[in-house]
Amino acid sequence: EMDTGAILTAHANADTAHIHDRMPVVIHPEDFARWLDCRTLEPRDVADLLRPAQPDFFEAIPVSDLVNNVANTGPEIQEKGVVKPEPEKVKRQKSGANDSQMNLF
Template identity: 65%
Template sequence: MCGRFALTATPEVLVELLGLLKVEGFPARFNIAPTQPILVVIATERPEPGSNLPERKALLARWGFTPGWVKDPRSFPLLINARAETVADKAAFRGAMRHRRILVPASGFYEWHRPPRGSRGASQAYWIRPKEGGIVAFAGLMETWSSADGSEVDTAAILTTSANRAVSHVHDRMPVVIQPQDFTRWLDCRRQEPREVADLMVPAAEELFEAIPVSDRVNKVGNMGPELQEEVTPAAGAALETEDPSGDGCGQLSLF
């Protein structure tokens, strides 16, 4: 799964990599958590001048996918991830997979290696980042949820797949990464049906990421500085703060 990630790139870097016309200024975010707004990229219907390709636009969406048929999001499970292997068949995601595929830019993500049940070992947090630096684009889905009073909220989930060898020693799942040469195909929901982009939903290349052990400060949503990504020596039996790093507990910014 992917329960925390970071985006610290400048707007200029995002514009260049993602082929955007512009991105509004925003602060570096070192500890993005579920229910918070995340930056996503969509393909609009209006083509760029002289091109038949759709224009790409960045917007904010709530991290926590809510299908349009849900009446009360507060009573619905928080869907922050969708499994690539089954996403095209699941009722919650089927429509979005066909019509509303997105990119989620990230500087990297956090994952936790948890000891076997019954073991006395402690969980260890890892910052998993591109070896060469820069940013990557996770595959995602978006849905606009409408309330009874007519208000709307854009919501999103990140697709996950089996972890590659660089990540599997930490966790058995990882986000799906879309390569720049495949951005247009992934976002083109008008011409590319889910079966035609299934080949993109695979583990990232072995050499893309490296896993850096970091302190358990990342477990707390309120900790948001660059020190979260500083490498530490894993300490066996180290105590962790008790907040669930993938939950939607107090302190997270909710758009509902």
């Protein structure tokens, strides 16, 4: 016997869309029996459960860049990180550009 698992995803709700375009599907306890009833229900009968979570269900917590390396396995990878502001984008001039002359394009 082998235990397996899967994470089903749906489109992200407004709370998580800034992080990723997908989010995990959440099957609520009151829907467990229906979700697991594969003897009498077809997949189309439970497809409505595959929807984004309601707002405020998940809490987004920033983590450090340590999570980006599989070699990092200590408890410090779960410590709360700091969100750094995005750097201001600098508009660069094309090399050789001359402000004294107008551009054609």
